[in-house]
Amino acid sequence: MNTYWDGFKTFFKIGSFTLGGGYAMIPLIEEEVVNRKQWLTKEDFLDLMAISQTLPGVFAVNFSIYIGYRLRGLKGSLALTTGTILPSFLIILLVAMFFTHFSDNHVVEAIFKGIRPAIVALIAAPCISLARSAHITLTNLWLPIFTVIAICLLGISPIYIIALVAIGGFIYGKYVQPHE
Amino acid sequence: MIFLQLFLAFFKIGLFGFGGGYAMISLIQGEVVTNHEWISTAQFTDIVAVSQMTPGPIGINSATYVGYQAVLNSGYSPTIAILGSATATLAVVLPSFLLMILVIRLFQHFRNTPIVETIFGLLRPTVVGLIAAAALLLMTKENFSTPSESPWQFYISILLFAASFIGTQFFKINPIRMICYCGVAGLLLYL
Numbered sequence: 001m002n003t004y005w006d007g008f009k010t011f012f013k014i015g016s017f018t019l020g021g022g023y024a025m026i027p028l029i030e031e032e033v034v035n036r037k038q039w040l041t042k043e044d045f046l047d048l049m050a051i052s053q054t055l056p057g058v059f060a061v062n063f064s065i066y067i068g069y070r071l072r073g074l075k076g077s078l079a080l081t082t083g084t085i086l087p088s089f090l091i092i093l094l095v096a097m098f099f100t101h102f103s104d105n106h107v108v109e110a111i112f113k114g115i116r117p118a119i120v121a122l123i124a125a126p127c128i129s130l131a132r133s134a135h136i137t138l139t140n141l142w143l144p145i146f147t148v149i150a151i152c153l154l155g156i157s158p159i160y161i162i163a164l165v166a167i168g169g170f171i172y173g174k175y176v177q178p179h180e
Numbered sequence: 181m182i183f184l185q186l187f188l189a190f191f192k193i194g195l196f197g198f199g200g201g202y203a204m205i206s207l208i209q210g211e212v213v214t215n216h217e218w219i220s221t222a223q224f225t226d227i228v229a230v231s232q233m234t235p236g237p238i239g240i241n242s243a244t245y246v247g248y249q250a251v252l253n254s255g256y257s258p259t260i261a262i263l264g265s266a267t268a269t270l271a272v273v274l275p276s277f278l279l280m281i282l283v284i285r286l287f288q289h290f291r292n293t294p295i296v297e298t299i300f301g302l303l304r305p306t307v308v309g310l311i312a313a314a315a316l317l318l319m320t321k322e323n324f325s326t327p328s329e330s331p332w333q334f335y336i337s338i339l340l341f342a343a344s345f346i347g348t349q350f351f352k353i354n355p356i357r358m359i360c361y362c363g364v365a366g367l368l369l370y371l
Contacts, residue, residue: 057276088236114366121344124315134304147309173298
């Protein structure tokens with residue numbers, strides 16, 4: 001099948017089911033792009049997460065630009081990003097033009113009450129398989145624990161944590177590792 | 181020239197929107213409600229609510245909606261307001277495009293150096309922590325309710341959470357299908 005069309009369709013699907021913020025896209029990308037299409041390895045996926053966290057912009061868009069570029073260069077980026085954006089664009093215009101009282105709708109509210117806890121579980125679940133790909137062992141287990149504490153208890157932004165770890169890694173790789 | 185202003189405002193939002201959709205919302209509010217006064221605070225609150233409840237990234241949803249509403253409020257017809265949507269959405273994505281392509285090229289160049297490998301060797305476990313933290317931060321009253329506030333909703337939420345976790349993790353149910361199941365369950369149980 002044509003890669004552009006395949007990529008567009010995959011990201012159209014991901015865009016259509018990203019409900020409740022950027023992280024909701026993680027399980028969808030993992031299933032569709034990593035497991036099914038195998039356009040990315042799990043390691044690539046983690047690297048891409050780190051990169052998109054440190055850049056501005058919408059998470060899902062940054063992902064589609066990266067994956068599209070790896071598949072087919074600049075045109076691939078355009079195809080996949082269009083796929084990500086189009087469902088939002090169409091649905092929002094539909095709501096804006098015809099259903100201005102959308103958020104007071106009881107049917108929509110009932111559906112969302114069911115979906116919200118599911119989204120949280122879907123974000124938590126990939127952590128297990130990703131922990132394996134990230135080679136988390138007893139020696140580096142402190143890194144994810146430190147990250148969870150810093151974000152949840154201290155309210156530090158993920159950007160600073162990524163920057164700190166990257167700088168730490170740079171210093172270690174440049175000055176400590178060569179002498180080991 | 182509202183289209184040019186809209187483009188510039190959303191380009192700026194795309195360029196400085198670190199930390200994803202929710203962080204972007206406050207930037208959009210600053211530009212669109214406070215700075216340009218295209219939209220009232222009440223309208224903006226509705227737009228954010230709709231953006232959260234419709235599929236798609238929140239940053240894109242709110243850009244699309246704000247673009248439409250801003251042009252409409254300036255006295256244009258709904259057909260021309262669609263152009264406002266397109267302008268805002270393209271402008272918010274453009275900085276990502278330029279920055280990502282730049283980073284991808286740099287990354288391809290330096291990826292196999294030992295230092296970059298060391299850095300990403302440390303970043304990968306960190307990102308797993310990041311995802312775990314995101315899940316923990318979403319375990320809120322808004323998403324699950326509380327036993328005292330609404331025991332019925334709280335226990336159903338816990339049940340749907342467990343079912344989704346086990347279903348996707350151990351029975352390999354596709355996440356999209358799982359979302360649909362839980363949406364139907366919500367419809368049956370809450371309506």
